[in-house]
Amino acid sequence: MNAPKAKTLFQKIWESHVVTQEPGAPAVLYIDLHLVHEVTSPQAFAGLRSRGLRVRRPARTFATVDHSIPTGDPAVPLSDMLASRQIAQMEENAGWGGIRFFGMNSTQRGIVHVIGPELGLTQPGMTVVCGDSHTSTHGAFGALAFGIGTSEVEHVLASQCLLQRRPGVCEVRIEGKKGPGVTAKDIVLALLARIGVGGGTGHVFEYTGSAVGSLTMEERMTICNMSIEGGARAGMMAPDDTTIEYIAGREFSPRGAAWDSAVARWRKLPTDDGAVFDRSMTLDISGLSPMITFGTNPGMGLAITGPVPSPDQVADPARRSALRKALEYMNLTPGQPLLGSPVNVVFIGSCTNGRISDLRLAASVLRGRRVAPTVRLLVVPGSQAVKAQAEDEGLDGIFKSAGAEWREAGCSMCIAMNGDQLLPGQYAVSTSNRNFEGRQGKGGRTFLASPLTAAACAVTGTITDVRTLPS
Amino acid sequence: MPGFSRFTSRLVPLLVDNIDTDQIIPARFLKVTDKLGLGESLFSDWRFNPDGSPRADFVLNMPEHRGAQILLAGDNFGCGSSREHAPWALSGFGFRAVISTSFADIFANNALKNSLLPLALSGADHREVVALLKSDPAAEFSVDLSSQTLITPGGKPMPFPIDSFAKTCLLNGVDELGYLLRFVPEIEAFEQSTSRG
Numbered sequence: 187m188n189a190p191k192a193k194t195l196f197q198k199i200w201e202s203h204v205v206t207q208e209p210g211a212p213a214v215l216y217i218d219l220h221l222v223h224e225v226t227s228p229q230a231f232a233g234l235r236s237r238g239l240r241v242r243r244p245a246r247t248f249a250t251v252d253h254s255i256p257t258g259d260p261a262v263p264l265s266d267m268l269a270s271r272q273i274a275q276m277e278e279n280a281g282w283g284g285i286r287f288f289g290m291n292s293t294q295r296g297i298v299h300v301i302g303p304e305l306g307l308t309q310p311g312m313t314v315v316c317g318d319s320h321t322s323t324h325g326a327f328g329a330l331a332f333g334i335g336t337s338e339v340e341h342v343l344a345s346q347c348l349l350q351r352r353p354g355v356c357e358v359r360i361e362g363k364k365g366p367g368v369t370a371k372d373i374v375l376a377l378l379a380r381i382g383v384g385g386g387t388g389h390v391f392e393y394t395g396s397a398v399g400s401l402t403m404e405e406r407m408t409i410c411n412m413s414i415e416g417g418a419r420a421g422m423m424a425p426d427d428t429t430i431e432y433i434a435g436r437e438f439s440p441r442g443a444a445w446d447s448a449v450a451r452w453r454k455l456p457t458d459d460g461a462v463f464d465r466s467m468t469l470d471i472s473g474l475s476p477m478i479t480f481g482t483n484p485g486m487g488l489a490i491t492g493p494v495p496s497p498d499q500v501a502d503p504a505r506r507s508a509l510r511k512a513l514e515y516m517n518l519t520p521g522q523p524l525l526g527s528p529v530n531v532v533f534i535g536s537c538t539n540g541r542i543s544d545l546r547l548a549a550s551v552l553r554g555r556r557v558a559p560t561v562r563l564l565v566v567p568g569s570q571a572v573k574a575q576a577e578d579e580g581l582d583g584i585f586k587s588a589g590a591e592w593r594e595a596g597c598s599m600c601i602a603m604n605g606d607q608l609l610p611g612q613y614a615v616s617t618s619n620r621n622f623e624g625r626q627g628k629g630g631r632t633f634l635a636s637p638l639t640a641a642a643c644a645v646t647g648t649i650t651d652v653r654t655l656p657s
Numbered sequence: 658m659p660g661f662s663r664f665t666s667r668l669v670p671l672l673v674d675n676i677d678t679d680q681i682i683p684a685r686f687l688k689v690t691d692k693l694g695l696g697e698s699l700f701s702d703w704r705f706n707p708d709g710s711p712r713a714d715f716v717l718n719m720p721e722h723r724g725a726q727i728l729l730a731g732d733n734f735g736c737g738s739s740r741e742h743a744p745w746a747l748s749g750f751g752f753r754a755v756i757s758t759s760f761a762d763i764f765a766n767n768a769l770k771n772s773l774l775p776l777a778l779s780g781a782d783h784r785e786v787v788a789l790l791k792s793d794p795a796a797e798f799s800v801d802l803s804s805q806t807l808i809t810p811g812g813k814p815m816p817f818p819i820d821s822f823a824k825t826c827l828l829n830g831v832d833e834l835g836y837l838l839r840f841v842p843e844i845e846a847f848e849q850s851t852s853r854g
């Protein structure tokens with residue numbers, strides 16, 4: 187009976203980061219890596235200053251600008267005074283705090299959740315936080331990574347710790363093989379369509395199952411990224427050879443003897459046989475079609491070949507009225523097929539699908555084709571490094587000759603803070619993660635889909651099943 | 658931070674499920690570097706016409722709801738982003754509590770840090786509140802944090818859960834960062850013992 191208890195990945199990380207915990211109080215949880223951006227941090231730094239505090243462990247925090255920065259011609263000066271003040275403030279705060287900052291002119295800048303992994307900052311077994319809900323992305327490395335509010339950003343800056351209650355752990359087992367035209371994005375949209383936007387509340391998802399092990403790191407990040415869309419605090423996946431290979435040799439990855447001992451530690455992280463989860467569910471992806479959302483939250487998704495659901499067939503009155511309201515906003519008719527609906531804008535980018543593999547997928551569709559004349563296609567790399575890589579591979583040429591806009595890195599039309607936005611009433615197919623009302627511009631309407639689907643829709647100017655695109 | 662005391666108020670019904678943070682405060686208002694003034698942009702896209710004039714048919718603009726301190730929302734309030742601007746906007750507008758049946762984790766956390774109470778009722782109690790409000794839109798409810806109840810005009814207490822630590826902090830006006838910083842010696846020892854110095 188004295189055998190060590192079987193533990194989950196989450197448990198191992200949690201337990202090794204609890205500094206102390208008083209009875210009845212939340213745990214004091216140590217934070218290994220803190221990422222900061224311009225939008226959710228100014229008030230935290232102001233708070234620190236007004237208390238006469240300093241950044242306690244500056245080497246554990248990294249800052250960049252991504253949300254409100256322009257993605258157009260870098261030679262054109264910023265016209266948005268508020269954004270430019272925010273960016274200047276970020277730079278000043280980073281300087282004041284002694285924090286490494288990847289600013290506008292840095293070749294290492296990009297969306298926080300793209301650059302963390304890219305620079306080798308994100309590593310298995312770490313606790314990672316950022317004032318941004320899509321911090322869940324970093325869980326793909328077997329890290330415990332979650333978004334925090336600005337008060338908590340201040341707490342981490344001041345103490346390198348957070349007060350946290352231990353969440354439950356929900357196993358999401360993914361089995362089966364994905365078919366042609368189906369990507370990681372389709373897997374996570376299918377999961378969300380099943381559990382809804384509140385299905386994971388109070389829990390951390392650990393993705394397990396045969397399908398997870400066969401995914402690349404970038405695919406894993408896409409799935410962990412959208413865990414928050416299911417209400418989960420974080421998403422995580424056990425580190426394996428794929429993870430270790432990805433991290434090796436990156437700028438901030440351990441080297442030499444430190445690398446060997448790190449790898450030995452990481453190997454012990456996966457959930458032990460016999461460990462118990464608080465909840466469990468299984469998603470079989472065999473037979474999955476490309477997915478797309480039709481409504482105003484990421485849980486309102488369906489197979490791209492399917493009809494728009496009808497509120498009359500929903501028994502629960504609250505859900506019925508939510509569906510009705512969503513269809514009204516989207517101006518869609520119950521029962522109509524989505525295939526063939528017109529599209530005005532296509533956005534390929536974001537921390538969900540703005541990595542090199544995503545751009546390669548989009549380029550595979552756009553090679554030798556043209557964007558429909560009625561469509562504006564924006565391709566926005568997730569980081570300047572992704573941009574450079576794509577240009578090395580000649581992907582920018584494919585995009586440009588197809589008639590797309592090839593832009594600088596940033597969040598761009600995922601959040602529409604920087605001027606890249608929809609006009610009222612426009613329809614967009616977007617590879618980002620949120621289709622909330624007005625998310626991509628006031629009055630704009632968003633269909634979330636994969637880079638393959640998005641590129642196919644750009645070519646035809648309508649909602650299109652990439653599997654049926656005529657060559 | 659002053660302690661959270663019992664108060665009585667009318668409710669503003671905004672009975673939509675899954676109200677996300679992009680509705681509470683659209684992203685274009687996040688280009689600020691302080692917390693003040695965000696109440697003006699609360700629910701901006703629902704509250705104002707494209708020309709900036711208030712929409713007469715939106716609850717927050719109705720004169721009978723002016724000054725109410727409790728928002729009655731549908732299920733799963735506050736999903737979406739981690740922006741603390743959402744509770745800043747709600748508090749800035751004058752709300753001290755939001756009623757729902759559940760809250761997104763980060764939103765609830767952020768709200769509690771700003772003395773905005775995320776008040777999660779059972780489905781049955783939530784329906785009863787909605788019904789009470791239907792028969793008397795001016796009904797006043799009391800929020801009593803120490804007994805963790807919402808009290809109906811008829812005096813019926815409806816329980817709501819709240820983290821015991823958060824409750825203590827709210828009632829006594831304890832500053833969480835102040836509490837956390839008491840552990841700096843332990844944090845230092847942890848850093849040393851785990852070679853994180």
Ligand code: SF4
Nearest residue numbers: 320536537597600601
């Ligand atoms: S790309 Fe979109 S979701 Fe990701 S960090 Fe930027 S704004 Fe947030």
